[in-house]
Amino acid sequence: MQICRSIDSLRDQLADWRQASKTLAFVPTMGNLHAGHLKLIEEAQKTADKVIVSIFVNPTQFGPTEDFSRYPRTEADDIAALKAQNTDLLFLPSTDEIYPAGEQTRITVDRLSALHCGAFRPGHFSGVATIVCKLFNLVQPDLAVFGLKDYQQLAVIRTLVRDLNLAVTLVGVDTVRETSGLAMSSRNRYLTPEEHQIAPKLYDVLCQTRCAIDAGEKNFRSLETQALLKLRSLGFIPDYFNICRSHDLELADFSDKNLVILTAAKLGNTRLIDNIYFASSW
Structure with missing residues (x-):
């Protein structure tokens, strides 16, 4: 080389x-x-x-x-x-x-x-x-x-x-993940052992929100609010949790089919970002 x-x-x-x-x-x-x-x-x-x-x-x-x-x-x-x-x-x-x-x-x-x-x-x-x-x-x-x-x-x-x-x-x-689901990132080394156990739950909340959309939940803003509350209850300090149109990243509604859910949250001193993108199943 x-x-x-x-x-x-x-x-x-x-x-x-x-x-x-x-x-x-x-x-x-x-x-x-x-x-x-x-x-x-x-x-x-x-x-x-x-x-x-x-x-x-x-x-x-x-x-x-x-x-x-x-x-x-x-x-x-x-x-x-x-x-x-x-x-x-x-x-x-x-x-x-x-x-x-x-x-x-x-x-x-x-x-x-x-x-x-x-x-x-x-x-x-x-x-x-x-x-x-x-x-x-x-x-x-x-x-x-x-x-x-x-x-x-x-x-x-x-x-x-x-x-x-x-x-x-x-x-x-596509994002490479640890076996826990945590997205691999250079900043993961900032996490304490205890935080490293919590961090994969960021992706869990993304997946739960996608499942709710696939099940027919139409109120995306309500889903975002629920996700923010869940993340706070887990110990994160979220910056945002937004359900967006994948082509321009503007906020989506139920009429949009190609979606990406974007989130960023702090856990201790570490800022984590993650996303999940998909075509809605309805």
């Missing part, structure tokens, strides 16, 4: 592969890799000649009181995992390499970025859109692979790609 820490070295290697007519897949990450990340790489390897992974903890998507400084950074372990996965290239830039002195450009996907997580994390999705656009510009992949655990993030990126006419195909991969 090649490791590139500079933009120039990255571009030189990618130019050689393009000259050889290799198809390129890209998996952007913030490191602290787990089985969910490795699944993205597996999916990329199915359809591309070369797979590029980036590890960059992006400062512009963290708020001033969020966990940028303590976000897990496990470079040696990540490199070992990527080598074992037969990754072709790791792009491992510094912050100064990505954000040069005096930089002042941000990209914002207006409406989507204000919904759900965006209402609780101002500026977060602008930071996401900016770094993804930068990385797409640097790598210029044929396809890029993202996990569907961050459903709203992928919706923002899809809109970015459409609106800016970017020549990249996006692939979403």
